[in-house]
Amino acid sequence: MPQESMFSKWRRELLKDAQGKTLEVGIGTGKNIPHYPADVDLTGIDFSEKMISKARNKNSGSAKTELLEMDAEKMIFEDNTFDTVVTSCVFCSVPDPVKGLKEIKRVCKSGGKILMLEHVRSHKKVIGPLMDAFNFIPLNLYGANINRETYQNLLNAGFQPEQIKVENLWFDIVKLIRINNRK
Numbered sequence: 001m002p003q004e005s006m007f008s009k010w011r012r013e014l015l016k017d018a019q020g021k022t023l024e025v026g027i028g029t030g031k032n033i034p035h036y037p038a039d040v041d042l043t044g045i046d047f048s049e050k051m052i053s054k055a056r057n058k059n060s061g062s063a064k065t066e067l068l069e070m071d072a073e074k075m076i077f078e079d080n081t082f083d084t085v086v087t088s089c090v091f092c093s094v095p096d097p098v099k100g101l102k103e104i105k106r107v108c109k110s111g112g113k114i115l116m117l118e119h120v121r122s123h124k125k126v127i128g129p130l131m132d133a134f135n136f137i138p139l140n141l142y143g144a145n146i147n148r149e150t151y152q153n154l155l156n157a158g159f160q161p162e163q164i165k166v167e168n169l170w171f172d173i174v175k176l177i178r179i180n181n182r183k
């Protein structure tokens with residue numbers, strides 16, 4: 001996988017389009033926090049209390065940041081709460097990804113943006129099956145899958161192909177996914 005220095009560049013690219021009331025799902029230790037535009041009103045969630053406490057120590061570039069312990073598969077927010085929803089390297093590990101993506105669709109406003117930086121299963125002839133074969137290693141070590149079919153999961157969650165723009169950043173494995181949420 002690429003180094004964090006490359007991810008930093010991609011994080012900036014991802015987050016420059018965040019605006020208004022913004023939710024970051026699976027905020028982890030808060031690596032994205034310094035890269036948000038200053039006028040974003042940020043809420044970050046993670047189901048790990050340990051991650052949330054690490055994220056609290058990160059300096060925020062955004063004017064307002066709230067961090068909450070919460071499961072992406074069962075969020076407490078009202079429907080249509082957020083202008084932007086962000087994920088980065090999260091949908092490799094959400095236990096039921098389609099459930100989590102349906103929740104994102106629900107809490108994001110109609111006409112809102114969903115911005116995702118995710119690594120997924122390659123569709124190359126040899127690499128894809130190898131990712132399937134060796135998936136058990138990162139899964140057992142870090143709880144992360146290397147063979148998630150995130151695009152298909154988005155379709156299964158009810159997003160339409162015309163709403164989803166996908167850009168390959170590193171082979172066909174690391175992708176920037178921009179979604180125009182329509183309900």
Ligand SMILES: C[S@@+](CC[C@H](N)C(=O)[O-])C[C@H]1O[C@@H](n2cnc3c(N)ncnc32)[C@H](O)[C@@H]1O
Pocket residue numbers: 025026027028029030031032045046047048051070071072073087088089090093094095100
């Ligand atoms: C690999 S880390 C990425 C963290 C951060 N987004 C980043 O880019 O550095 C994945 C994070 O997603 C969180 N996560 C996984 N499933 C989740 C869920 N169902 N609800 C909330 N957080 C979840 C994990 O606790 C972890 O902090």
